[in-house]
Amino acid sequence: MFHFSSRSLYALRALYELALCEQGPPMKIAFIAQRQKIPTRFLEGILAQLKRGGIVESRRGVEGGYHLARRSQYLTIGEVLRFLEGPVDFTNSQKKGKKDSISGPTDPFNGLWQKLEKTVETAIDEMTFRDLIEFNERTGQYIPNYII
């Protein structure tokens, strides 16, 4: 229940990688893909999408690559997830057709869904990539191991 798509999970990890080296030169797709074990061509498409969403920027050519469009303390997990997966919504409203969803205003579960939505949104919106890096540095759960 509640699974994210691989696409979103890959995107978050790629952005984390970019955040780790945000003051360095642009980072190449192939490099990110190798470090995070993401299929290269798949990651290409994901990063292109993130670029269209204004989350990353890129340069082409021999010294090209990707970098964050903003600094990591201003980029939240929630913003990325919302961009990739649409708004938080536990009911079944379809993405395209704005027709009536299964649950309407008289749905007895509306209160519960709204409470859940708010809880989750708060959690993912107050967590920035910088927070994540700091947290993992402190707990040592994730070792960057960068030799540059």
Added chain:
Amino acid sequence: MFHFSSRSLYALRALYELALCEQGPPMKIAFIAQRQKIPTRFLEGILAQLKRGGIVESRRGVEGGYHLARRSQYLTIGEVLRFLEGPVDFTNSQKKGKKDSISGPTDPFNGLWQKLEKTVETAIDEMTFRDLIEFNERTGQYIPNYII
């Protein structure tokens, strides 16, 4: 993001309907389907599944129908959702193949996922169908309109 399947939403609403009349005679599929605007044959399958999960019981024949297997104050939303949609899990572990999921123990997002999982689980596990009925009676958001 986080949509439930129609199946689960239908199931919850059907159970809500059963809970509203839990002291009455068994309720027929066709009746529930009509009240909650659920395709009848689809609801058949859903209720059969809920029966196999020990959530409802049934009787066949002319006075047959469904009723809750337990009283509504002992049936939580969480139990139903977990039965239909599997355990709460924000990472991408596949249901069948227990192979390695995309995120491992060194995933920098593990802490966030675990926090979210716990929050959501708590919310859906402490809400029973009786709670729902009482809440909706108080706020008047949902009018049963039963004429029996």
Added chain:
DNA sequence: ACAATCCCGACTGGAATGATAGGAAAGCAT
């Protein structure tokens, strides 16, 4: 010119989803 790198759109195989259909089995009345 050339090589590195990002960029774009099409495509595919598999799985999940949202149903629908035929008929079997069970319960009850007569």
Added chain:
DNA sequence: ATGCTTTCCTATCATTCCAGTCGGGATTGT
């Protein structure tokens, strides 16, 4: 027993989504 009602089981189907691949085009620095 017969027949009616209702649940129960299995199969099928169309559509959509998902993960991943592919070929080739556009940019950039040297």
